Amino acid sequence: MNTRRLGRAAALMLVLVLATCATLAGCGPKKSGERVQVRIGEVTRSIFYAPEYVAVEKGFFKEQGLDIELTTTFGGDKTMTTLLSGGIDVALVGSETSIYVHQQGTGDPVVNFSQLTQTDGxxxxxxxxxxxxxxxxxxxxxxxxxxxxxxxxxxxxxxxxxxxxxxxxxxxxxxxxxxxxxxxxxxxxxxxxxxxxxxxxxxxxxxxxxxxxxxxxxxxxGKLPYTVFMAKKSYIDKNADTVQKFANAVQKAQNWVQQSSVDDIAAAIGPYFQDTEKDIVRSVIKRYKDQGSFAADGIVDVQEWNNLQDVMEAAGELKKRADFNTLVNNQFAEKAKQNVK
Structure with a gap:
C-alpha cells in the first residue's frame, strides 16, 4: 500500500504554480445527465479506506445525485498536484498535505471537510x-x-x-x-x-x-485526521451544495461500516481488492475496525488537529502551526452527522 505523503518544500513549488493556473481557468463539477460529477483522487488504493468504497458500491453517492469518478493518484505529492491543477475536485489524502501547501503560501488553501480515517494505519x-x-x-x-x-x-x-x-x-x-x-x-x-x-x-x-x-x-x-476528503476553498465556496451531498454520502457509509459485520464490509468492498485473498481482506478490516481507525463521522475536531501538528512538530516537519479554522471546515460533516441516519 502506497501512502507516501507530501513532505518536501521543493515538490510543492510546481504544485502552487499549477494551482494558480487552475484558479485562473476556473473549476467546478461536471454534470452527467441529471447528476453532478465529482472527481475524487485517492492517495492510494487501500482497505484502510473501506467507507469510501462502501459509499460508491452501496449507491450512497448516487442517492445524493452525485456521479463519482474515482482515480488512484499514487502519493501525496501527485494527489495534491492533481487537486490544485484542477485534475480532480476532491482529494482523499492525509491532512498534513494541506498544511504543507499552506506553509508554502497560497491564496486558495486546501480545506479538510470530511474525515475518513482517524488513526495511523x-x-x-x-x-x-x-x-x-x-x-x-x-x-x-x-x-x-x-x-x-x-x-x-x-x-x-x-x-x-x-x-x-x-x-x-x-x-x-x-x-x-x-x-x-x-x-x-x-x-x-x-x-x-x-x-x-x-x-x-x-x-x-x-x-x-x-x-x-x-x-x-x-x-x-492516538487519533489524527489521518486521511480526509479535502478540496480547494474556491471549489467549496462555489459548490457548497455538492460538498454537502458528498459529506452526506460519506456519513451514510460511515454509519453503515460502524453497524455492519466484518464479513458484510468485506463483501461490499471486494470488487476493489480482487487480487487480495478474502481472508486477508477480512483480517485487515477487523484489525482496523477493532482499533477504531474508521472514523464514525467526518468531523475533524480540534484535539485531533493539534495532535497531528504535535506529531509533525516532533518530526521537524512543521514550520509554523496552522490555524484550525483556515484549513478545516466542519459545517458539512456536522450537518451530515445531524441529518443522516
Whole structure:
C-alpha cells in the first residue's frame, strides 16, 4: 500500500504554480445527465479506506445525485498536484498535505471537510510472535526498517518511539533508504529486526509466517485526521451544495461500516481488492475496525488537529502551526452527522 505523503518544500513549488493556473481557468463539477460529477483522487488504493468504497458500491453517492469518478493518484505529492491543477475536485489524502501547501503560501488553501480515517494505519512487525504485551525497549539496539522521511507514517512511527523513550536516530539502527514498494520484500529477505508495515502486508506476513504484528502505531500515536476528503476553498465556496451531498454520502457509509459485520464490509468492498485473498481482506478490516481507525463521522475536531501538528512538530516537519479554522471546515460533516441516519 502506497501512502507516501507530501513532505518536501521543493515538490510543492510546481504544485502552487499549477494551482494558480487552475484558479485562473476556473473549476467546478461536471454534470452527467441529471447528476453532478465529482472527481475524487485517492492517495492510494487501500482497505484502510473501506467507507469510501462502501459509499460508491452501496449507491450512497448516487442517492445524493452525485456521479463519482474515482482515480488512484499514487502519493501525496501527485494527489495534491492533481487537486490544485484542477485534475480532480476532491482529494482523499492525509491532512498534513494541506498544511504543507499552506506553509508554502497560497491564496486558495486546501480545506479538510470530511474525515475518513482517524488513526495511523501502520503496524510494528517482528520476526518472532509476541509473548504478552510488547516491551518497546526491545527495539533499542535493533535494526528498524522504517518508512520514508517526511510522510505521516514515518512521523507517527517516530512520535511513538519517542513516547516510549526511544530516540529514533540514537537508540536503534533506523533504515529509511528503502523504496516504499520494496520495504516488505527487504524485510522478508532478512533486512531488519523490526519493520513498520501497512496492511495488507502485515496480515499477509503473519499468514505466511514471515513476521508477526506486535504493536499498532495507530493505537500508540492516538487519533489524527489521518486521511480526509479535502478540496480547494474556491471549489467549496462555489459548490457548497455538492460538498454537502458528498459529506452526506460519506456519513451514510460511515454509519453503515460502524453497524455492519466484518464479513458484510468485506463483501461490499471486494470488487476493489480482487487480487487480495478474502481472508486477508477480512483480517485487515477487523484489525482496523477493532482499533477504531474508521472514523464514525467526518468531523475533524480540534484535539485531533493539534495532535497531528504535535506529531509533525516532533518530526521537524512543521514550520509554523496552522490555524484550525483556515484549513478545516466542519459545517458539512456536522450537518451530515445531524441529518443522516
Amino acid at each position: 501502520t503496524f510494528l512487525v517482528a520476526r518472532k510472535p509476541p509473548e504478552g504485551p510488547f516491551d518497546w525497549n526491545k527495539l533499542k539496539g535493533s535494526t528498524f526498517l522504517g518508512q520514508r522521511k517526511g510522510g505521516m507514517p514515518q512521523m507517527a512511527g517516530e512520535f511513538t518511539l519517542k513516547k516510549h523513550g526511544i530516540h529514533p536516530q540514537n537508540d536503534l539502527n533506523l533504515l529509511q533508504n528503502v523504496e516504499f514498494a520494496n520495504i516488505p520484500t527487504a524485510y522478508a529477505s532478512g533486512t531488519g529486526d523490526y519493520v513498520q508495515l501497512f496492511e495488507p502486508q502485515a496480515s499477509m506476513f503473519e499468514k505466511q509466517g514471515k513476521g508477526h504484528v506486535v504493536a499498532s502505531f495507530g493505537v500508540e500515536s
